[in-house]
Amino acid sequence: MSSRPALVWFRQDLRLADNPALAAARKTGAPVIPVYIFDESLAHAPGGASRWWLHHSLEALSGELDKLGAKLILRRGAAAEILPDLVEETNAGHVFWNRRYFPGHIEIDKKLKSSLTDAGVEVETFNGALLREPWELKTGSGGPYRVFTPFWKALKQAGPARADTEANPRKLETKKANVKSDKLKDWGLLPDKPNWAKDFEPVWTPGEAGAREALRDFLNDDIGDYKDGRDRPDKDYTSRLSPHLAFGEISPLQVWQATRAKMSEGEVSDSAGEKFLSELCWREFCYCLLFYNEALPETPLREEFSDYPWRDDKKGLAAWRKGETGYPIVDAGMRQLWQTGWMHNRVRMIVASFLIKDLLIRWQDGEAWFWDTLVDADLANNSAGWQWVAGCGADAAPYFRIFNPVTQGEKFDPDGAYVREFVPELKDMPAKHIHAPWKAPDDVLDKAGVELGKSYPHPIVDHAAARKRALEGYEKIKRG
DNA sequence: TGAAATGTTGGGGCG
DNA sequence: ACGCCCCAACATTTC
Numbered sequence: 001m002s003s004r005p006a007l008v009w010f011r012q013d014l015r016l017a018d019n020p021a022l023a024a025a026r027k028t029g030a031p032v033i034p035v036y037i038f039d040e041s042l043a044h045a046p047g048g049a050s051r052w053w054l055h056h057s058l059e060a061l062s063g064e065l066d067k068l069g070a071k072l073i074l075r076r077g078a079a080a081e082i083l084p085d086l087v088e089e090t091n092a093g094h095v096f097w098n099r100r101y102f103p104g105h106i107e108i109d110k111k112l113k114s115s116l117t118d119a120g121v122e123v124e125t126f127n128g129a130l131l132r133e134p135w136e137l138k139t140g141s142g143g144p145y146r147v148f149t150p151f152w153k154a155l156k157q158a159g160p161a162r163a164d165t166e167a168n169p170r171k172l173e174t175k176k177a178n179v180k181s182d183k184l185k186d187w188g189l190l191p192d193k194p195n196w197a198k199d200f201e202p203v204w205t206p207g208e209a210g211a212r213e214a215l216r217d218f219l220n221d222d223i224g225d226y227k228d229g230r231d232r233p234d235k236d237y238t239s240r241l242s243p244h245l246a247f248g249e250i251s252p253l254q255v256w257q258a259t260r261a262k263m264s265e266g267e268v269s270d271s272a273g274e275k276f277l278s279e280l281c282w283r284e285f286c287y288c289l290l291f292y293n294e295a296l297p298e299t300p301l302r303e304e305f306s307d308y309p310w311r312d313d314k315k316g317l318a319a320w321r322k323g324e325t326g327y328p329i330v331d332a333g334m335r336q337l338w339q340t341g342w343m344h345n346r347v348r349m350i351v352a353s354f355l356i357k358d359l360l361i362r363w364q365d366g367e368a369w370f371w372d373t374l375v376d377a378d379l380a381n382n383s384a385g386w387q388w389v390a391g392c393g394a395d396a397a398p399y400f401r402i403f404n405p406v407t408q409g410e411k412f413d414p415d416g417a418y419v420r421e422f423v424p425e426l427k428d429m430p431a432k433h434i435h436a437p438w439k440a441p442d443d444v445l446d447k448a449g450v451e452l453g454k455s456y457p458h459p460i461v462d463h464a465a466a467r468k469r470a471l472e473g474y475e476k477i478k479r480g
Numbered sequence: 481t482g483a484a485a486t487g488t489t490g491g492g493g494c495g
Numbered sequence: 496a497c498g499c500c501c502c503a504a505c506a507t508t509t510c
Contacts (some may be wrong), residue, residue, distance in 0.1 A: 231481085349481070388481090400510040401482050408482090467483080471510060 004093030005031040009083065012071075013098045013143050013248035014061045014269060017168040020126035021096040028094055031175035034065055035073045038083050038187055043104050044379050047372035050074065050246075052197045052400045055251045057247050060207025062184070068172035074182040079184035080108055087121055090179055095121055096249075098128030101287050102379050103294040129159040131252050131284055134291035136292040140214060144292045146394040151288070152281050165254050199339045204243065204375065211244035219262050226272040230279075233333070233344035234418040239276070240330035242376035243342070244271035245283065252280055286384035288393055288445040296382040298364065300392035302478045311360040319460050320355050321369055323423070328435055329409035332422040339422070341375035346412050353387040358466040360473065363390040399474045401469050409435035425456045 006025040007243045014036075029091045036058060039045075046054055062072040075082045089094060095116055100109060113123045127133055137145060137154050140284055145151035172207045189195050196453030204215065218239040222229075229237030259277055262268040290296045300306055319325050323334035333347035343351070348370075355366045367386040371377045391401070413419060416434035426434055428448040431442035437450055438459055445452065452458050 346481085353482095397481070398510090402510090404483060464484095467510095474510085 003030065005033050005090050006094040006096065007083075007090065007092040008032055008034045009079075009095060009102055010034060010036045010061065011097060011248075012246070014057045015211070015249050015251070016061075016064055016068075017127075017208065018099065018251045018254050019085060019166040020122075020162075020166075021098045021130050022171060023095045023166050024124055024126065025094065026169060026172065027184040029173060030093065031173050032070060032090065033073060033086075033090055033175075033179065035075065035083075036072055036077045036349065037079045038059075038074070039079050040076075041078050041188070042108075042372070044102065047374070047377055048191065049197070049200075049373050049375045049424075050377045050414035051189040052191060053204070053243055053247060053375045055187070056206035057249060060209065060249075063382060064208060068169065068174070070172050070174045071181065073179050074181055074184060074187075076187060080112060083112055084116065084119070086088050086179070087116060088118070093122060095123045096126070098126050099133075101129070101134065101291050103290070103297075127161060128251060128399060129248060129346075130287055131155060131256060131281070132158060133161070134288045136161065137288070145285070146284065146287055146289075148285050148387055148395045151285050152278050155284060156277075160253050160256055162253060163434070165251065165257055167371065176445050184340070194321065196338075197341070200341050200375065203342070204236075204342045206243070206247070208249045211241065213251060214239065214241055214244060215258055219258060219268060223259075223262075223268055223272050223276060227275050230275070232345045232413050233347050233422075234413045234415065235337075238344065240342070241379075242381075242474075246376045246378040246381075252283065283378075283381055286378075286380040290380040293394075296387065297367070297379060300390070301387060302383070302392045302393050302396075305390065305392035307477050309360070309473045309476060310362045313359055313361055316359040316460060317355075317361055317365055318456055319457070320361070320366075322350070324457050324460075326438070326457040327354065327405040327409075328416075328419040328423055328426055329405050329413060332419045335422040337370075337373050341373065343374070344418075347418075348385070348410075349389060350403050350408050352386060353401075354405055357402045357470040358391050358405075358461050358463060360466075360470060363387065363392075365440060400471060402470060404463060404467075406436045421454070426450060460461075 006028045008022050008025045013021070016022060058074070065072050071453060075086065100106065109125070113125065116123045134144065137151065137158065139145055139150065145154065188398065204210070218241070222237050225237050229235055241255065242252065245252065256277060259273050263270060263273040293301060320334060323331035323332055323338065329347065330351050333343050333351045336344040336347070341442065348434070352366055353360050363386040367382055370382055384393060388396045391397055391399035392463060401416050409419065414431065416431045419434050426437065426448070429440070429450060430444065433444055436443065437456060438452055450456055
């Protein structure tokens with residue numbers, strides 16, 4: 001037992017339960033000092049929507065710590081300098097954190113670990129973010145997996161690295177630490193003038209309690225129709241856990257265990273539960289891809305795609321961002337993203353396919369927009385996802401798989417309810433014509449109060465022609 | 481975790 | 496009764 005305090009450095013693990021670093025700190029018996037450092041100097045600093053979430057998540061974490069008598073210390077700046085300062089200031093004998101896996105982060109953490117260790121501080125790091133570390137699962141030939149299905153099989157076979165989750169601590173050894181902390185509101189994480197996040201509030205509850213509630217609601221109810229329902233943006237059959245997972249308000253192990261428990265109780269069908277867990281493991285797969293391919297966020301994994309004849313189309317990109325492409329399912333998705341900080345996964349694939357293949361705009365441009373606007377923006381998921389749609393990733397959709405936005409709309413939003421919610425100017429269109437208003441007879445448009453080119457745009461590209469153009473571009477890079 | 485083009489089959493209308 | 500055409504409904508191939 002040591003009287004020198006134990007520092008817990010919170011990062012992408014803004015929770016108290018099932019937090020190995022925090023658990024280790026408690027085990028020392030020393031007073032625990034929780035710390036969060038906001039480092040904007042890093043590449044891939046959080047985008048606007050993530051900053052909104054981060055603010056509220058930190059507020060929630062700080063509140064939970066308060067209940068245990070601990071004060072969350074907030075500091076802003078380069079962790080490489082601030083953490084050693086804090087260690088010195090507090091005379092900490094231990095520092096604990098859960099590992100990060102993104103390029104840049106890893107180097108910082110490694111250096112800190114060795115310099116602090118050299119200075120006589122005991123540093124220990126843990127896996128708090130993944131079911132398995134990227135290096136724990138290898139193919140038969142010893143390399144990392146590059147195809148999802150075998151990865152998923154191997155992970156399912158191996159199971160999570162830890163068997164049990166740890167409950168929320170009820171007690172924490174603390175000491176009145178006289179350590180200065182920033183005020184959260186001074187970080188300016190919240191939007192102001194205008195408050196574009198006002199519609200986020202009714203939709204989301206950032207923080208550990210909100211995460212737990214989202215998981216419980218999903219497993220008790222919405223997961224029933226997950227297998228097919230998860231593809232329906234007009235329904236509420238997805239877990240909406242993504243932002244909670246991105247900020248580590250809940251661990252994948254907690255999700256895994258809770259789902260397995262419901263499955264063995266027979267309350268969740270095997271088909272729905274397995275499908276959901278496989279989606280959870282897409283996240284693991286993406287982390288793996290990024291861990292072994294640092295350039296994933298910028299550079300196509302398949303090199304030939306660097307030569308793809310992309311177009312510079314500022315107007316097209318702007319129309320896509322604003323949800324004014326004239327394709328209702330695309331516009332609904334882009335507006336859902338802007339309004340709520342989130343987009344249904346099926347629609348993410350549709351809008352991404354549209355940007356890349358119909359507009360021939362670089363996937364990196366879409367990735368950047370998602371990064372800024374998604375509350376669940378996650379470097380691994382976002383870059384792997386965009387590469388997947390673009391067809392240049394490891395286990396990517398073939399390039400010629402080009403979504404038809406009309407067919408997709410008719411298939412997955414058959415009544416048009418999703419479009420009506422987010423594209424209100426089409427709310428009086430009948431289901432039959434809502435996904436292709438330009439093909440609707442004049443009297444139908446009149447009756448719905450839609451004037452193409454005025455109240456709702458004409459399609460900015462002709463899909464059939466755009467599809468042909470995209471495939472011709474593919475021929476070019478295939479020939480090299 | 482597509483879509484479009486092309487091919488095949490089978491039923492019904494019709495001369 | 497028969498062949499022929501049409502076309503919907505699938506199936507297969509191709510991008």
